[in-house]
Amino acid sequence: MIFYLLGLFAAAWMPSLNATAIVALITALLSALTPKPWRNPLRLLLIALVVNYIWSAYSLAHRIPLNTKPVDVELAGEIINLQPEINDGYRSLLINLDVPPAELPNIRRIKVGLYDANLIIKAGDRINATVRLKPPNRFRNDESPDTILRSLRQGVDTTGYIREVHQLNESPNFRQLIFDQLGDRLHKNAVPIISAIFLGESSLLAQSDWALLRQTGTIHLAVVSGIHLAVITLSILLSMRGAIFLLIYLAPQTRVSWLERLPILLSMFAATAYLWLAGAGIPLQRAWVMALLLLGGMLFKRSPSAVKRLQIALVVVTLFDPLAVLDLGFWLSFGLVFLLLAMNRWRQNYPWWLSVILVQVLLTLLMLPLIVGGTGQLTLVGVVANIWAIPWVSLLLYLSPILFLLGQFTDLALSVVEYWSIGFWSALKLTATIGLYTDWPSLTPIALMLVFMGVLLLLLPTGIRHFGLLMLMPLIFPRGESMQSGDFKIEVLDVGQGQSLWIRTQNHHLVYDLGARSQSGWMSASMTLLPTLRAAGVNEVDLIISHSDVDHAGGFDALKDAVTLRSVTSGQPERTGGMVCSNQLVTRDGVQFRTLHLSDEESDNDNSCVLLVNNGQCSFLVAGDLSSAAEIRLLKMYQFPAITWLHLSHHGSQSSTSGYWLDQLNPQVALVSRGLNNRFNHPNEQVLGRVSRRGIAIFDTAVDGQISLIATQNRCRESRFIERERRYWNQAASGD
Structure with missing residues (x-):
């Protein structure tokens, strides 16, 4: 089974489906030529590669x-x-189409948005509408959620928004x-x-x-998991057995x-009903198959x-979703069951109440490396919280079955549920006062896989346990870059139609701009800037x-709630808060930061605070939304x-980036x-032509994703997300 999982994991990292097919052919050849002891492992590896290829090819088709342009279609x-x-x-609406549009x-x-405060819409309703559709897309940053992958796994083939609703049944x-x-x-x-516990609706x-x-x-208790399905199934089984015994x-x-x-x-029916009712997530699928x-x-x-x-459940889950192996929840779900099975013998030697406590403590400690590495949070208080929260x-x-039935006739049952909720949140807040919680740099998927295998090795005979400890080293020495005095690095983040940069030196962090906020109040920073800072363990920044x-x-509100703001500088402090941007030079860790500001400008854009970063070898200039006239x-x-x-100022619009500006600055990269x-x-096409005619390289967040600019005393270099993250669903999505 280990080789089957390795095959699924390897296939998920392929740059293209053709690469998966080639590796599958090589594996098939090796399985035919190698000695007998290796044939079965190689066959499992081959089966995993084939499963991933068939599922992915069907989904991507x-x-x-x-690269498809937005198109308006009528659909139902x-x-x-x-x-x-x-x-x-x-x-936000998920719609299963009756017939695909021509x-x-x-x-x-499809997944589409709808702005209409007067329209009442429910799940199950049938809709006929004109929709503007575009391909599934994502914020292409190292730490942003991979929504292209999520769309693929959810079967979402395109996204967009509703322009007009013609009929709603x-x-x-x-x-x-x-x-x-x-x-x-x-x-x-x-x-x-x-709603989260019973319906899987955590929004x-x-x-x-x-x-x-x-x-x-205790997130696993609010996001439906195998525990929930197991308890409900057991509840129905014991209740019905008791009723029949009485009869x-x-x-x-x-x-x-x-x-x-x-x-x-009836228990089988209850398990299936809860699986459907709660949204059929991966932990539920595993628990349902086992039940x-x-x-x-x-x-x-x-x-x-x-x-x-457990093995059958794993195969069934991955047949329907082979990319589930990329989910931390997948490894936590199956890992917890495996650990419980491994503890089954010795826990029978203790009283039941002591066994429950010991198992909870050991499970928490053994799964802690995965949780810390995968979520970027170290919480030892979880041991105490789960001892009471799980029961x-x-x-x-x-x-719940009894309360659901009684709730149809009396509000007393509902009062019990409400008091239960009050007790749950109150006890959680009290438990949280213990502390023992901190942020921790998250791990790459490869490092996380090593940590998972290390945890498994710790359960094996004593002779090889020390190898398990060695495989936990990524937690003790998390990823990070050694920066010297005079070095700086700039992350130009993909935040959609907006702008946000994170600039760091040896000991300091600065954020320049925060991305957009939608009409609904959603901030792109929550999926771009904040995950980036969190993954690096940054909790204090200066802001411009x-x-x-x-x-x-x-994204200002999102940032101030997530980190400590050492200082806030703005080109328009009367609207955004903070200190007014002024002509000032500050040196941080051997790197010069100069802010510039034009005074008495009528245009909001021309009031932009300009930032120049320079270490003597490499320099970077950002000027907000300055117009060409303001640039001069x-x-x-x-x-x-x-x-x-x-x-480029104002996202490369026609009103900015004159030829004179380019000639005077003579940049190497735009x-x-x-x-x-x-x-x-x-x-603007004219602006791009103006830049390219001067031999200036152009990097674009909409195409390249997150752009990393690395400046040392010896070298200035760039790195692009699209080069670092070559996964087949991203390549297929871009038509490559």
Whole structure:
């Protein structure tokens, strides 16, 4: 099974499906030629490669490539994701299409946005609308969530937004009806956690809720997992067995053979129903397969071993989603079950209550390396939190069938649920006061795999345990770059239509601009800048906001809640807060930071705070949204050195970057921050022609993704995300 997992993991790292096919052919050849002991492992490796290839080829055949231009189509289908009440008018809809449009004949499922505060939409409703569709895209940064991968795994073939709704037939499905009933009958403070546990709908949880769950190591309890399904299945099984025992005791003549099987059949039905009701995530799929295997064995008086059930569950889950091996949740889910099986022998030697405590402590300690490396958070308080939180959640799940039935007739059952919610959050807050929580640099997937294998080796015989300790070294020495005095590095982040840069020296961090904020209040910084800072363990920065435009200052609230702001400088402090940008020179770790600002400018763009970074060998200049006229005035005010890297003003718009500006600065590389297929048509073709005619290289975040600029005392070099992250779903998406 290890070779099967290695095959899936290797296939997920292939730059193209052709590469997967070549490796599969080589593996098939080797399996035919190698000695017998190696044949079965190589065959498992081959099966994994073939499974990934078939699944990926089928999925990519339905998805439109990234270079497809936005297109308006009329389509009809069923809305399948739960729809909460909204205040800002924005909804995200997953729609299964009845028939693909003629313009895009292969698509099956789409994800689209809709701005309409007056339209009431529910999961299960059928919609006919004109939609502007575009390819699935992502913020192409090292630490941003891979939404292209997520779309592929969810079967989402294209994204976009609804331009006009022609017809909406209301027919909410059962999940939506339960969701609405929870919202109508429960106190608003109880709805988010109850919806998360029973319906897999965690979008209602506030950021403060997620922060508390992370701090206490209890996120797995709010995101439906195998624990939830197991407890509900056991609840139905024991309840029905108790009812039948009572029936037979009161009326012995009712004893028939099928009554003994009825609890098992109902438990299988309950497990399947909860799988569907809670969204069928990977942990639930694994638990569901294992539960059916166990219950099926009880039904037919024959059951495979626990290890065999785990192996079958793993194969079934990866057949439907071979890229699940890239999920931390996949390894945590199967890893926890494996550890429980490994502990099964010795825990029987202790009283049940002591066994529960010991198992929880050991599970937490053994899974801690994976959690720390995968999430970037070290939380020892999770040991204490899970000792009481798992039984507390299990109690609610165990009572849920009875509470659900009673809730149809009396509000008393709902009051029990509300008091349960109050107790849950109150106890979590109390537990969090213990502390023992800190951020930790996250690991690369390869390093995380080594850590996982190290944990497994720690459970094996003593002779090779020390190898497990060696494989945990990435946690003790996390990734990081050694920077000397005079070095600096700039990350030009892909934030869509906006701008955000992170600049670091040996001991200091500076953020220049924050990306956009949408009408709904969503900030691109939450998926771009903040994950980047968090992965590097940065918790204190200086901030420069070029000016008040929403695509530059939009993420301010997100940043100030995530890190400590040592200072805030702005070209328009009267609108953004902070100190006014002035003509000032500061040296940090041997690197010069000069800010420049034009005074008495009427235009918001021309009030931009300009930043020049220079170490004597390499230099970088960013001027916000300055116009060509303002650029010329700036040149008269200050004598610039030759520029290594020039960030084009105003996203490369026609109103900026004159030939005179380029000639005076003489940059080697021009950088553009913008969104793909943006409505402003940035960057302007004339500007790009002006730049390229001068022999200046052009890097574009919409094409290249995150652009890293590395400056040392000896060398100035660049690195692009598209070169670092060559995965086949990204290449297929871009039509390469």
